[in-house]
Amino acid sequence: MKVEYHKKWSVNLNREIEYKTYGESGRGVLVFPSQDQRFYEWEDNGMVDILAPMIEAGEFHLICCDSIDAETWSLTNGDYDARIRLHESWFNYIVDELIPEVSGGKRLILSGCSMGGYHAGNFFFRRPDLFDGVVSLSGLFHADYFFPNYDNELIYRNSPLDFLANIGPHSLLAEQYKGKTLIFCCGQGNYERVTGASTGRLQGVLQNLKIDAWFDIWGKDVSHDFYWWRRQAQYFFG
Numbered sequence: 253m254k255v256e257y258h259k260k261w262s263v264n265l266n267r268e269i270e271y272k273t274y275g276e277s278g279r280g281v282l283v284f285p286s287q288d289q290r291f292y293e294w295e296d297n298g299m300v301d302i303l304a305p306m307i308e309a310g311e312f313h314l315i316c317c318d319s320i321d322a323e324t325w326s327l328t329n330g331d332y333d334a335r336i337r338l339h340e341s342w343f344n345y346i347v348d349e350l351i352p353e354v355s356g357g358k359r360l361i362l363s364g365c366s367m368g369g370y371h372a373g374n375f376f377f378r379r380p381d382l383f384d385g386v387v388s389l390s391g392l393f394h395a396d397y398f399f400p401n402y403d404n405e406l407i408y409r410n411s412p413l414d415f416l417a418n419i420g421p422h423s424l425l426a427e428q429y430k431g432k433t434l435i436f437c438c439g440q441g442n443y444e445r446v447t448g449a450s451t452g453r454l455q456g457v458l459q460n461l462k463i464d465a466w467f468d469i470w471g472k473d474v475s476h477d478f479y480w481w482r483r484q485a486q487y488f489f490g
Contacts, residue, residue, distance in 0.1 A: 264345040275313030283316045284364035284371035291318040297478040325398045336406040359384040365481045385433030390447045421462045434465035439474025
């Protein structure tokens with residue numbers, strides 16, 4: 253498959269930021285790394301290899317972006333406002349800089365594991381006009397896990413379980429979710445308790461909005477790690 257590495261200046265972040273692409277045909281899948289990880293995480297953990305036959309067949313290609321979670325979501329002793337404003341700059345980098353560069357004018361599918369699963373869901377729910385769907389593995393969808401007792405509009409805007417609960421089934425956002433591919437998967441094994449509860453809450457919220465989505469809860473042996481995420485990715489993208 254064709255593999256390309258890119259390092260470019262971001263106006264929104266005022267720094268260079270990297271990403272890597274795998275394949276060049278079919279629909280684009282924008283991949284977010286897990287918490288504090290980098291754009292090469294899927295390659296290093298066998299996710300690209302497990303999907304390689306489909307990428308080489310031209311079914312889809314991957315765009316693996318970088319994150320700045322260590323400076324935002326994970327910096328739990330930092331100022332709430334500064335952290336979320338920096339996250340929003342990264343959000344704007346993805347929307348205003350990266351996507352126009354890599355999408356070819358077509359809507360992308362979003363994916364990621366763990367924190368990457370959160371980002372995939374958050375981007376989709378905030379900007380459904382840009383995307384055709386989401387495949388989120390072991391995501392966490394409430395910001396108060398990282399921002400306890402928050403009182404901040406930007407944090408609220410990045411907390412799907414909170415803002416989705418306050419839109420109606422006939423709102424513009426809800427209408428844009430309909431007819432798209434929404435897949436949320438989580439295990440019930442080690443380190444999946446919090447993500448499992450969050451995924452269950454999201455299922456209830458989307459049901460109230462009358463949004464069709466596939467929630468696939470795997471067994472009690474399915475833990476929060478790449479051993480299972482590789483299998484889930486192969487299953488959902490296969």
